[in-house]
Amino acid sequence: MSRELILALNPRMQFTRIAVYRMNSPVFLKKINHKPEELTDFKCFCDQTKYRAKIIMDELKANDIYLEEIKIIIGRGGLLKPVKSGVYRVNEAMVKDLSNCEFGNDVVNLSGLLAYAISEQIDGADAFVADPVVVDELEDIARITGRPEFKKRSIFHALDQKTSARRYAQSVFKKYEDLNLIIAHLGGGISIGAHKKGRVVDSNQAYDGDGPFSPIRSGSLPMGEMIQMCFSGKYSQEELLKMQTGEGGLYAYFNTYSGFDVCKMRDAGDSKAKEVLSAMAYQVAKSIGSMYPVFGEEAVDAIIITGGMAKDETFVREIRMRVEKIASVTIYPGAEVLSALSDYGRMILRNETEILDY
Numbered sequence: 001m002s003r004e005l006i007l008a009l010n011p012r013m014q015f016t017r018i019a020v021y022r023m024n025s026p027v028f029l030k031k032i033n034h035k036p037e038e039l040t041d042f043k044c045f046c047d048q049t050k051y052r053a054k055i056i057m058d059e060l061k062a063n064d065i066y067l068e069e070i071k072i073i074i075g076r077g078g079l080l081k082p083v084k085s086g087v088y089r090v091n092e093a094m095v096k097d098l099s100n101c102e103f104g105n106d107v108v109n110l111s112g113l114l115a116y117a118i119s120e121q122i123d124g125a126d127a128f129v130a131d132p133v134v135v136d137e138l139e140d141i142a143r144i145t146g147r148p149e150f151k152k153r154s155i156f157h158a159l160d161q162k163t164s165a166r167r168y169a170q171s172v173f174k175k176y177e178d179l180n181l182i183i184a185h186l187g188g189g190i191s192i193g194a195h196k197k198g199r200v201v202d203s204n205q206a207y208d209g210d211g212p213f214s215p216i217r218s219g220s221l222p223m224g225e226m227i228q229m230c231f232s233g234k235y236s237q238e239e240l241l242k243m244q245t246g247e248g249g250l251y252a253y254f255n256t257y258s259g260f261d262v263c264k265m266r267d268a269g270d271s272k273a274k275e276v277l278s279a280m281a282y283q284v285a286k287s288i289g290s291m292y293p294v295f296g297e298e299a300v301d302a303i304i305i306t307g308g309m310a311k312d313e314t315f316v317r318e319i320r321m322r323v324e325k326i327a328s329v330t331i332y333p334g335a336e337v338l339s340a341l342s343d344y345g346r347m348i349l350r351n352e353t354e355i356l357d358y
């Protein structure tokens with residue numbers, strides 16, 4: 001029996017998406033919902049590894065996926081040290097950083113941990129991550145902040161943005177490396193990247209840094225007031241970090257991580273949902289605009305808007321009308337994380353990509 005199955009994983013806050021591909025064809029796709037009450041006892045996302053790995057294994061077995069055919073297990077990778085774009089084998093150093101939340105505590109960390117944990121249970125299967133959110137191609141000027149103690153970290157939807165960029169390049173019969181693009185990924189977090197000839201030379205720091213607020217993150221907040229809050233004695237450090245990274249944005253206003261649900265509320269006439277979503281679109285548009293000077297005298301070839309919230313036409317329209325004077329706007333609604341990961345999986349199987357060391 002040839003070993004050619006690829007298992008792609010995308011753990012999200014309340015569910016895990018998995019897909020199994022046999023070369024180009026998906027043979028199994030599943031969104032596994034996790035009961036909120038089963039997740040509350042875990043302190044860190046990394047503590048959920050064993051729990052989610054078991055559910056994934058059970059799901060594969062229940063659906064007659066031959067585990068011994070799985071060769072590649074691949075995820076987005078998490079908050080790691082800065083790395084160059086590409087594919088990484090999950091090694092002990094990576095597992096250690098993710099398990100210790102060395103660079104932050106986010107559900108995305110589970111993708112590397114789950115890939116590793118599952119590979120340990122399947123003889124001959126190897127774990128990888130591709131274009132983790134810490135891909136760092138920033139130009140030095142973009143790293144400098146107003147205080148020498150702080151340097152901007154590169155944290156953005158590297159996998160999703162580069163996949164969209166290559167898709168766009170193909171559609172206009174050009175190479176990604178020949179284009180200047182501004183890409184807005186509207187997911188749970190929101191990142192806006194300036195892609196200058198194939199390198200993401202600037203971006204908002206989409207985890208605990210700056211930029212628009214998103215379904216789950218606060219984005220830029222008034223710094224002085226935040227400092228006062230930190231010293232008010234009312235909140236622990238953990239609570240404050242959570243406020244910024246996992247309970248900000250739409251969640252803070254509507255107690256849901258679902259942009260979809262908030263859009264439905266707006267469509268049903270809820271004026272607060274309308275106001276907050278418009279403010280979010282306004283902030284996304286301003287962030288897109290802020291990338292315009294990054295290209296200096298060179299033209300911006302296109303603006304690409306993608307991710308889950310790009311499926312909402314009203315939301316996208318509000319962004320578009322503010323930015324289309326900069327460059328033509330292309331919309332790729334939805335996020336194709338699993339198929340992007342499977343593309344990398346295939347390249348690994350065919351020895352078409354270098355495997356980088358973390």
Ligand SMILES: Nc1ncnc2c1ncn2[C@@H]1O[C@H](COP(=O)(O)OP(=O)(O)O)[C@@H](O)[C@H]1O
Binds near residue numbers: 187215261307312
């Ligand atoms: N049709 C839709 N309209 C509005 N928002 C949507 C729609 N579909 C998904 N979303 C929202 O997009 C967000 C998820 O974005 P997505 O890019 O799929 O994932 P990720 O969280 O991995 O970045 C969620 O808040 C989800 O509710």
Ligand SMILES: CCCC(=O)OP(=O)(O)O
Binds near residue numbers: 155188191
């Ligand atoms: C961790 C930074 C990128 C990000 O926000 O990812 P999600 O949208 O998947 O939460």
